[in-house]
Amino acid sequence: MTRKPPAASKLARILFGLLAYVSLGIGLIAIVVPGLPTTEFILLAAWAATKSSPRLSAWLENHRLFGPILCNWRNGKIIARRAKVSATVSMLLCAGLMLIMLDHGWPIYLAIAGMSLGNLWIWSRPESMPEIS
Numbered sequence: 001m002t003r004k005p006p007a008a009s010k011l012a013r014i015l016f017g018l019l020a021y022v023s024l025g026i027g028l029i030a031i032v033v034p035g036l037p038t039t040e041f042i043l044l045a046a047w048a049a050t051k052s053s054p055r056l057s058a059w060l061e062n063h064r065l066f067g068p069i070l071c072n073w074r075n076g077k078i079i080a081r082r083a084k085v086s087a088t089v090s091m092l093l094c095a096g097l098m099l100i101m102l103d104h105g106w107p108i109y110l111a112i113a114g115m116s117l118g119n120l121w122i123w124s125r126p127e128s129m130p131e132i133s
Contacts, residue, residue, distance in 0.1 A: 016052035020045045046070050079125040091115040
């Protein structure tokens with residue numbers, strides 16, 4: 001696998017590093033918070049890390065949980081069915097809780113619409129490599 005060199009300027013490396021660590025932090029929080037997408041934030045963290053921190057990039061790629069997600073993404077933009085189902089259940093739980101516990105208003109509907117669009121995007125990704133005949 002070829003690695004892209006880190007961003008050229010020091011400011012760009014700092015900004016990409018900040019984006020990588022913030023995305024990773026949100027991704028870690030998203031593991032336990034329903035409705036927050038984990039996979040997207042980990043993918044963003046990995047992308048930003050390749051431009052800023054080879055050490056963080058290597059850690060993510062070799063991580064027990066995140067490594068397979070990143071490998072699948074790099075090898076065909078694949079999202080495993082288990083991750084799709086988990087994301088869908090999490091978003092449905094979150095939408096249900098919002099509808100039950102919060103006043104109905106446009107912010108709630110906007111959040112549900114955003115989760116719906118994210119869910120459509122997730123399910124539009126392949127689940128495995130296409131077979132070569």
